Amino acid sequence: MLIAGLAAPSLGRAADPEAGRRKAASCVACHGPDGNSTIPTVPSLAGQVATYLHWQMLLYRDKRRADPQMAPIAAALSETDMGDLAAFFAAQRQTASPAAPADAARAEAGKRLAEAYHCNDCHGRDFRGREYAPSLRGLSRDYVVAQMRGFKARTRGDLDGAMTQAAQPVADADIEPLADYIGSIR
Amino acid sequence: MKLRPLRYTLALTCILAVLLVTALVGAQQTQAPPPWKQGQPKELENSTLSPVAQPPAPKAASEIPLGKIKVPQGFKVELWASGINNARVMTWGDKGTLFVSSRVAGNVYAVVDKGGSRELKTIAKGLNLPNGVAFKDGTLYIAEIHRITKMEGIEGKLDSPPEMKVVYDTLPKDAPHGWKYLAFGPDGKLYFNIGAPCNICIPPDTHANISRINPDGSGFEYWAHGVRNSVGFDWHPVTKELYFTTHARDWLGEDVPSDRLDIAPKKGLHFGYPYCHQGDILDPEFGRGRSCGEFAAPLLKTGPHVGGNGVEFYTGSMFPAEYKNRMFLAQRGAWNRTEKTGYKVMMVTLRQGDVPKYEVFAEGWLENNQPWGRPVYTKQMKDGSLLIADDYAGAIYRVSYGR
Numbered sequence: 282m283l284i285a286g287l288a289a290p291s292l293g294r295a296a297d298p299e300a301g302r303r304k305a306a307s308c309v310a311c312h313g314p315d316g317n318s319t320i321p322t323v324p325s326l327a328g329q330v331a332t333y334l335h336w337q338m339l340l341y342r343d344k345r346r347a348d349p350q351m352a353p354i355a356a357a358l359s360e361t362d363m364g365d366l367a368a369f370f371a372a373q374r375q376t377a378s379p380a381a382p383a384d385a386a387r388a389e390a391g392k393r394l395a396e397a398y399h400c401n402d403c404h405g406r407d408f409r410g411r412e413y414a415p416s417l418r419g420l421s422r423d424y425v426v427a428q429m430r431g432f433k434a435r436t437r438g439d440l441d442g443a444m445t446q447a448a449q450p451v452a453d454a455d456i457e458p459l460a461d462y463i464g465s466i467r
Numbered sequence: 468m469k470l471r472p473l474r475y476t477l478a479l480t481c482i483l484a485v486l487l488v489t490a491l492v493g494a495q496q497t498q499a500p501p502p503w504k505q506g507q508p509k510e511l512e513n514s515t516l517s518p519v520a521q522p523p524a525p526k527a528a529s530e531i532p533l534g535k536i537k538v539p540q541g542f543k544v545e546l547w548a549s550g551i552n553n554a555r556v557m558t559w560g561d562k563g564t565l566f567v568s569s570r571v572a573g574n575v576y577a578v579v580d581k582g583g584s585r586e587l588k589t590i591a592k593g594l595n596l597p598n599g600v601a602f603k604d605g606t607l608y609i610a611e612i613h614r615i616t617k618m619e620g621i622e623g624k625l626d627s628p629p630e631m632k633v634v635y636d637t638l639p640k641d642a643p644h645g646w647k648y649l650a651f652g653p654d655g656k657l658y659f660n661i662g663a664p665c666n667i668c669i670p671p672d673t674h675a676n677i678s679r680i681n682p683d684g685s686g687f688e689y690w691a692h693g694v695r696n697s698v699g700f701d702w703h704p705v706t707k708e709l710y711f712t713t714h715a716r717d718w719l720g721e722d723v724p725s726d727r728l729d730i731a732p733k734k735g736l737h738f739g740y741p742y743c744h745q746g747d748i749l750d751p752e753f754g755r756g757r758s759c760g761e762f763a764a765p766l767l768k769t770g771p772h773v774g775g776n777g778v779e780f781y782t783g784s785m786f787p788a789e790y791k792n793r794m795f796l797a798q799r800g801a802w803n804r805t806e807k808t809g810y811k812v813m814m815v816t817l818r819q820g821d822v823p824k825y826e827v828f829a830e831g832w833l834e835n836n837q838p839w840g841r842p843v844y845t846k847q848m849k850d851g852s853l854l855i856a857d858d859y860a861g862a863i864y865r866v867s868y869g870r
Contacts, residue, residue: 335523336571343573343593360524367523399500412520440521440571441596442612442642443501450498 296331301369304362308370311350315373321423328419330410331371336440338363346438375419382422382465391462394455400463403443408466413440422457422464429456502643505666506718506752518802519838521571525552525861532839535831538866541787544829547854547865548578548585554856554863556648556777557846558602560622565846566590566607567856567863568600570646575600575609577625578863590621590628596642598698599649599659603682610659612645613638615684635684639664639673644696653707657682662696667716667741669753675740677711677731693737693762694729699778699844704792708732710766712775712796715744717803724748725768726775728796728815728823736763767823773809774801777844783851786868792817795828797855799843807833812842812855829855829866 305316308326312318316326326334340346341355358366382388395401403414410416417425431437432448433456439445451459499505503518528549536544548554553572557565565578575591591597591609599610607618614636618629634657639645644662652658656679663675677691677700690709700711709731715724724744731738739746739762741753746764749757769775777797781790793816800809812829832840841859848854852867 332520332523339523339572345573345593364524398498399504402501402504411517413518442645446642447501 296364296368298365298368298372301365301367304366305369307354308366312370315376316370317373317376317419318421321421322427324421324424325375325419326370327373328375329370329416330412330414331367332412333410333415334367334370335363338366340438340440347436380421380464382461384461387458388461388465391455391458391460394459395462398447398451398455398459400459403447408463413443417463418466420463422460425460425463426456429460499665502665503717505668506716508718511718516803516805519800519841519859521553522859522861523552525550525554526840528862531860531862533864535834535839536829536864537831538829542866542868545865545867546862548587548863549861551576551578551587551861551863553858554843554861555598555858556600556844557854557856557863558600558607559846559849560602560607561605562622563849564622564625565854565863566600566602566621568598568609570596570598570858573597575607577621579625588625590618590625591631596646598646601649601651601657603651603655606682608634608649608657608682610647610649612642612647613640615647615649615657615659615680633684634682635680635687639671641674646698648698648700650700651682652679652709653702655682656680656686658690658700658709660694660697662694662698663740666718667750667753669741677709688734690734691729691731691736691738693740693742695740699776699797701778701780701794704780704782706732710778710780710794712769712778713738713740714774714801715771716741716750717772717801719744719748719751720771721804721806722771725765725771726773726798727765728767728769728775728778728794729763730766731763737761738763738765767815767825769796769798769813769825770808772801772804772807773811774799775809777842777856779845779847781847781853783847783853785851786853789816790814795845795853797842797845799841799858800833800838807836807838810838810841812845832857832859 311323312326318325338355341351404410404417408417428437432444435445533546538544553569554567555570556568567576573594574589575597577588577590579586595611597609597611601608605620607621609616615634616631617634641664643664647659649659658679660677661674663670675694676689677694679690680687694713697711697713702709711729713727715726741750742757743749743759743762745768747759775796776799779795781793793814796813798809798811810833814828816824832838840857842855843858844856846854852865855864
């Protein structure tokens, strides 16, 4: 009955966050303690939606999301590892408090833009995400700018094209104010 | 073709007009919501209904509650294969390989039956929602959102798949309803859908249709219009007419509009979208000044929000005689309804001069209004048994009769 060649004997068990903690030892070098990143270009993973994290690892592995550092790391992960890691980081508390925006007026404009572009429709009223859309809390402005530019240029892979589509009408000049706002959500 | 001066001026005027409108819209910052939110009425603004997310991993065989699937007396369900992430459309190769597509997982698989056990190989990955797979004369055709490609001689090269050669790549790139069903018609042409890029909108002339091409990529033409999104069709074994399912628009109500089963026996029919739904409801926004009588009426209203995907005529001899030429409709279920509907395999018996008989064949994937699996496509086996793919659990079930 079981398919041979599907080399995932432990698929039968639920994702294990404690196993994920052990496997995360090398992740935290860049993503920070418990996934609270202090490097602006590296996203925090603490408290992120588990489904989203798991899918992103698959996207990196299958080269649908390009990144020179993540590609070899994801290639070495088993599907069980991905499930465990996603469960671990999703269960961590966000500790890094976001920096106050350098330009408060611009962040305020970004808040209005976030409404105009309907960001909450998928990312949730409080930006905590849903199963199919990531939490935006705790992401740095630099990371958000890079992702938005990538989505708009159709170079940042996403699961079903939804965010690529959503980014198309976003004006270039609106990306930085949006990122200032999202990077400042407390 | 070169533009003549008058046409050139006209074209320029049009471009300027579009630019002006775009600038005005930009200034007002009125952006469209994401497609799944489009058409949501103000009073449902706080609705908690939202799409069902695809799990990133398939269920293990031990996690699949097979006993919950109910089939008619005399039929038996077994788990034929598991661990196939996001398993969707199934098509047979000449030498007995089952090719299986996925959607968001981006993979195409080959399942090789080795007498009781099955071996799974991923033959392509990282693709752009490769829902459509069809096989003919040794070649596997794959439809992604933006292109159709082929792998020649694939069955002899499952461990080192041949390159994907482009058959047709001038398709729209829109993600919403952009994934395709792909099948060979009795005329030897490749048929596929180009869905509406929205929940409800006036689609571009290039969208909301079923189209066809020759297998070499030539001869593109539209077959049916006004089809919001059909991701399942088949041809009647005797009449050779095309039958297809369509997912109806969201946010018009819990019980309307019904999804539909249609017949497109000739080229050029219009099935109503976005003006008329289920053959008798004008769209509140886009239906003004139109009449449902302008459009082809559904053969069968299959129910609201049932998410009808697979359509397959039964031609085997394992099932009782009355099953011959019956249609199996795999309904994956949908999200835009409080009490979920669909998540079943239905069967349709056509009756001369009467409405088709419509009844449940397999159900049980929905438990306490939550799905543990989603039946999405069927495929008859050579021995007349029926495979059902479940993209949520990443599994394929086999339904057999007798003994």
